[in-house]
Amino acid sequence: MASSFVVACVGKPSAGKSSFLNAVTDATAKVGNFPFTTIEPNQGIAYYPIACPCAAHNLSARCKPRHGWCQNGQRYVPIRLMDVAGLVPGASEGRGLGNQFLDDLRHADALIHVVDASGMTDDQGRETRGYDPVDDIRWLRGEIEAWIFGNLDRKWGGTVRRHVAIKATPVETLHGQLAGYGTGREIVQRALDRLGAHGQDISLWSSEELRSFVRVFLDCRFPTIVALNKIDMPDADKNISAIVRRYHGAKGVALRDGVSEENIVLTSALAECFLRKMAKQKYILYETGQDDFVTAEDKQPGNDGLRSLDDRVRGRLDNIRDLVLFRYGSTGVQDVLVRAVEALGYVPVFPVKSLANFGASAGGDLAGSSGCFQDCVLVRPGTTVREFARKLHNQQLDRAYAGAETVGNVKLGEDDVIVPGKNNIIKYSMQAGGA
Ligand SMILES: Nc1nc2c(ncn2[C@@H]2O[C@H](COP(=O)(O)OP(=O)(O)O)[C@@H](O)[C@H]2O)c(=O)[nH]1
Ligand SMILES: [Mg+2]
Structure with missing residues (x-):
């Protein structure tokens, strides 16, 4: 009776997918219990925060989750996260690790697209300077679309004949064709509804109409959260503005490249990894999602046991405080998880x-x-x-x-x-x- 859904991290190489996964799955060590019987090598367990009913019933002291944990009425429920191989332009034609990527995708219920907002990696994931990431969301979505469209288009002749021969409904026909993508009937139905394709004879669809269907199907099948990552880097600001501007107003059924404005979250996976590490080593008090941390120098209760900082660590922490926490309110990684589960409803x-x-x-x-x-x-x-x-x-x-x-x-x-x-x-x- 485990929550069995999976959220997959996608993006180009070096965008920060593995760092993001480390940043949010590190807590596994803290509790080490989860209800999943099989964890693949590229998966990790993250914890999704919800308001636990124990608080409203005044039972927080007695709240004892079998999996995850509960702290002052905040409950952390385990979910599965998957780290997927990086994608480059042309992957749908078999470039790079394309096929591995697309295979993994079948298991995902929602996607986190990690985008490098620093402009320090090009579209192949190579180190560079001044790269403009404004098109990264669009081309990655385009690769997934091209892959699914290609597979569907190839089958289409046969599909249409069978569709006509056995008089299947459009939902049944398309569901049969798309079953390999881990897709329920209701998702196909929703996509057809959104397309306003009721009563259409899909056997008459042109290639373009089929492509439009694929686009809407993707929106329904893979709710996507964008993590604009590396916000701690100097050029991130202007790149973030450009990307947010492009997706301004995109929402509901009018997604742009599968993205809604409200599902774009600013993150620094690296800052989160570092803060967690420092907290574990007792240099700071820090909880994921907070807008600050406490050091031994701060006059605050609860920090008596903290170790004192050397200049190097202090410098790095000051940077994270200035460039990430004070400016953006948090490292953002927790927010990404929350949005992913919310997007699935x-x-x-x-x-x-x-x-x-x-x-x-x-x-x-x-x-x-x-x-x-x-x-x-x-x-x-x-x-x-x-x-x-x-x-x-x-x-x-x-x-x-x-x-x-x-x-x-x-x-x-x-x-x-x-x-x-x-x-x-x-x-x-x-x-x-x-x-
Ligand atoms: N400055 C900065 N660097 C980051 C951040 N996240 C990841 N990186 C760095 O980007 C590089 C690629 O990260 P990695 O997680 O391996 O990317 P992946 O190929 O997408 O899995 C590594 O050197 C990370 O330390 C971040 O938020 N800020
Ligand atoms: Mg990686």
């Missing part, structure tokens, strides 16, 4: 055995040692109460399903869609003898 659900103590075992014992809100599962938007029961491990529960309730013993319908803050704390009951 995933909903946290807390299955409990008791609505009296929100524990994982039945009974109303508030002093129980098992703690409360042990489990938190992120589910797709639109998931119903009954669907979640099915997902929640056992066919047992599904077969013996007798009902569900939320806070205040309010009964829930099987087809109720799960909504945060309304019915996302769920206690299921089973028929006697059904277990």
Whole structure:
């Protein structure tokens, strides 16, 4: 019953993908527990922050997540991140590591496009000066589009014949063709809806119409967050302005190159890596997402145990403070994760055995040692109460399903869609003898 979705980091070589992954997955060491049975070599676990219901129920002291952790009502839920091979222009024609890249992509539910805003790497990922990254988002998207369009176009003759022969619906036909990209029917349906393609005979689509479909399909299939990275570098400012200007006003169904303005986040992966390292070595107090850190020199409570800084480290920390934290409010990496999960619309659900103590075992014992809100599962938007029961491990529960309730013993319908803050704390009951 793990949250099984994957967010993939894409971008050209040396944009900072691996640094970003390190910056956000380093916390794994802190807790070392996650619900995923298989972790591929290029994957890491990151933690997505949400408001935990333990705070509203005054139970923070007893909150005991089975996976991740909870601090003062802020809950960190594990999600999977994937580091994908770098992409260069022409990759869709097999240049560089193109095919490996495109293969990995199938497993991704959302993308983080890491863009080097410093202008110090060219489109091949080689070190340079004064490179203008304003087109980087567009060409990378173009490569993915060209790949999918190419595959679809090649099959298209056959598709059309079969489509006509078996009188399949457009959704079925396209879903069949796109199944290799890890795509559900609902995504194909949404893309056709957005295109306004209802009632169209897709067998009559021209190449251009097919390409338009691919574009909209990509928007639906791969929600994308842009991390404008290396904001600590001197030229980043003007490059950021140019990129933000280009995507100004892009939102909702009117995305530009698959990007909405509000999903562009400024980051310094390197600063985050360094701050985390310094915090681990007890030079500073720092929590991801904060706009500052505390050193031994600062007159603040809680810093008595901190080590004193040598000039080199102090200089580097001062730089990060001036160039990143004070100017942009944070290193941005946490914000990227939050936007990625938000873009997918995933909903946290807390299955409990008791609505009296929100524990994982039945009974109303508030002093129980098992703690409360042990489990938190992120589910797709639109998931119903009954669907979640099915997902929640056992066919047992599904077969013996007798009902569900939320806070205040309010009964829930099987087809109720799960909504945060309304019915996302769920206690299921089973028929006697059904277990
Ligand atoms: N100044 C600066 N350098 C960065 C940042 N993120 C990554 N880098 C550097 O960019 C280079 C490439 O980073 P890497 O993560 O290996 O890129 P990848 O090829 O996309 O995985 C390395 O030298 C990193 O230290 C950042 O936020 N600021
Ligand atoms: Mg890398």
